[in-house]
Amino acid sequence: MDIHNNLIKFGSLHLKDMRVLDLDGEPDQVHEFLQGQVTSDINLLKNNCFQLSAICDHKGQVLCDFFIYMNKNVYKLIINKCFEELLIKELSVFAKFNKVSFVKIKQDVFGTVSRKDHVLNAFLSNDHFELSISLEDNSKDEALVEANAWDISNKILGNLFLTINESKKFRPNEINYDYLRVSFDKGCFRGQEIVARMKYLGVDRRKFCILIIKNGFDVPETVKIVGETVKAGDLIIFNAILKKEDIKNIQNLDPVLYLE
Numbered sequence: 001m002d003i004h005n006n007l008i009k010f011g012s013l014h015l016k017d018m019r020v021l022d023l024d025g026e027p028d029q030v031h032e033f034l035q036g037q038v039t040s041d042i043n044l045l046k047n048n049c050f051q052l053s054a055i056c057d058h059k060g061q062v063l064c065d066f067f068i069y070m071n072k073n074v075y076k077l078i079i080n081k082c083f084e085e086l087l088i089k090e091l092s093v094f095a096k097f098n099k100v101s102f103v104k105i106k107q108d109v110f111g112t113v114s115r116k117d118h119v120l121n122a123f124l125s126n127d128h129f130e131l132s133i134s135l136e137d138n139s140k141d142e143a144l145v146e147a148n149a150w151d152i153s154n155k156i157l158g159n160l161f162l163t164i165n166e167s168k169k170f171r172p173n174e175i176n177y178d179y180l181r182v183s184f185d186k187g188c189f190r191g192q193e194i195v196a197r198m199k200y201l202g203v204d205r206r207k208f209c210i211l212i213i214k215n216g217f218d219v220p221e222t223v224k225i226v227g228e229t230v231k232a233g234d235l236i237i238f239n240a241i242l243k244k245e246d247i248k249n250i251q252n253l254d255p256v257l258y259l260e
Helices: 027-037 081-098 149-156 192-200 244-251
Strands: 011-014 018-024 049-056 062-071 074-080 101-105 108-115 129-136 206-214 224-232 235-243 256-259
Touching (some): 011 149, 018 108, 027 074, 027 081, 074 129, 108 149, 149 224, 149 235, 206 244, 235 244, 244 256
Antiparallel strands (some): 011 108, 018 074
16 A cells, blocks of 8 residues: 555544534525535535535635535535635625525534445545545544544545635635536536636646655745645645646655655
8 A cells, every 4th residue: 555545544533623504495495506606516416425515706716615415405514614604705695596594503523534435425535545524413522533634634635625814815726626626517606617717728737736745844935835734743744736847856855755
């Protein structure tokens, strides 16, 4: 198994910074509202499953990212607390046309790292492991895995969670959202025309990468780190944007153990 999969630790963790929003309204209206606003395709969301998604502004810049959950035509959004008010403010103006409102509810969010094909509702996986989340009422605050295991697993699978300071700084194709959080077949969402143009007509001179380096290494200025960095022993794991012409030189540096 490659070095990045050797870093994977299996278990569950209470994601204390995640918040849950119920979408209150007629199911058909909630579905129509979401399908017209979020970057993912709601029609592909299976019952009792979670979907990676995001919203953009009219320039195609990503405002915030989140999960969408659906169970028996009831929809919830699971979002980092730093983006909760921003999302409500951005979408409320559109939600009112479908008579949809946001209701903050108290549910605990747990993230789980499992072996491949261990659960039925994994939202992301590779050949060795998979990621899933669950919602719990009055759960025991018990961690079965180290605090950074969830972040490491997501970074290794290329799933970036933006920080609040990175809102409106990137378009989906710059941060791997065009593969994980955007549907180009569903039709319109805010900023969709620009996002599609960048995807199909833009000249892609940069690449979103996964890096694992030795701690203490001074990252070159040509490596643009996105999201948080995570430490694991004497290693640092992070996602970054690199010019394609610089990738080979970075790969050959001794402190760089993995770059994909």
